[in-house]
Amino acid sequence: MANRKYWTITLPLTFAILSTGALFAHETGKHLVGNVDSYNATSMTITTTSNETFTLKLVQKTRFVTRRGEPASRKDLKTGSRVVVHARQNGSDWEASEVDLSGGLTD
Numbered sequence: 880m881a882n883r884k885y886w887t888i889t890l891p892l893t894f895a896i897l898s899t900g901a902l903f904a905h906e907t908g909k910h911l912v913g914n915v916d917s918y919n920a921t922s923m924t925i926t927t928t929s930n931e932t933f934t935l936k937l938v939q940k941t942r943f944v945t946r947r948g949e950p951a952s953r954k955d956l957k958t959g960s961r962v963v964v965h966a967r968q969n970g971s972d973w974e975a976s977e978v979d980l981s982g983g984l985t986d
Contacts, residue, residue: 911964918956925962935966935975946981955980
């Protein structure tokens with residue numbers, strides 16, 4: 880039990896630290912962690928952990944992954960699910976480049 884708690888804290892923290900450089904390298908990109916409020920075939924709305932709401936376009940190039948980077952699809956989205964989204968701005972819209980359906984945690 881203690882080992883699981885250690886990894887639950889350590890992995891996201893390590894990921895956040897290592898991702899910092901990538902965030903600055905992509906000036907128009909955002910890394911969003913939050914819960915799915917709603918979705919349809921072309922968009923999804925999430926509320927982030929900092930209580931911001933984002934509506935993101937789901938485009939043909941949007942990649943969906945599950946735990947350990949295994950492929951997933953739009954059909955795997957569920958309202959209330961925790962997600963990590965890599966998004967980029969395209970004009971005034973935000974597009975989801977990648978949607979990690981595992982919420983950033985692995986077993």
